[in-house]
Amino acid sequence: MKRAAAVVGVAALLLGCVAGWVASTAPDGLEHVAESLGFASRGKAAAASSPFAAYQTRLVPAGLVGVVLLYGFGVLFGRTLKRKK
């Protein structure tokens, strides 16, 4: 199981690296519906205030930041579960 976990972890890192290049930039289902039914403007244009907004950044593939955060969460959560038992 450890080997499989390592493979999934590496796959996550790879996906995190390439996401910015390969992902379609077309609006997703909800965004598309919001545009076509005319309620997209209700969404607040807050996207500029985060350095990683919409996974776009030039320094590091922004997705990697999330991949590392989620990995860290899982490890900590696993430890908490062990301790409580």
Place this chain on the structure above:
Amino acid sequence: MHIPDGFLTPPVWATLDAAALPIMGCFVRRTQAHFDESRAPLLGVMGAFVFAAQMINFPVGVGTSGHLVGGTLLAVTLGPYAATVVMTAILVVQALVFQDGGVTALGANVLNMAVAGVWLGYLPVKVAGGPRRVALFLGAWMSVFGAALLATIQLSLSHVAGDGPLFASMLGIHAITGLAEGAITVTVVEAIGKLSPKFVFRGEA
């Protein structure tokens, strides 16, 4: 289908935020009772993998894209309780760090994708008594369609648009996205199962 800030009216998002908090507290506690410790090494990698996979938008018809949500995938690798908590963590990181999904709409997104998405995604697998292909595919489809249905009801309660076009377009698009979710879920679960059969969850919820 992450709902951004501004789409839901305050009474709708506030109610859903208030409902999501105790529900998640309950899921965290139940995870402690139900979690199989041998799966602890999977929590981090599966959360990271599903987060990364959610960034890969693929075209769905003309001018629209979809991405994996991963409710079934998390449920059949971590068990449904831990899957609910990990999916919630993914949604929190997306909302707070990446502004993918609103902060006020977090309760709605958690209830739609982490609670309904994971448990609807797990239901056919539970009924089939294991991660059979048909059950995985159906679960993945139900998880996307069910989450989209809930999101549409919340948008309808917020009077964003006429109900007819709103339900027709939201459910139409996500019925198709659900098919992709099914295909990806079956492929990934089978690949993981080949690497390590024990990786795929077969135990009691």
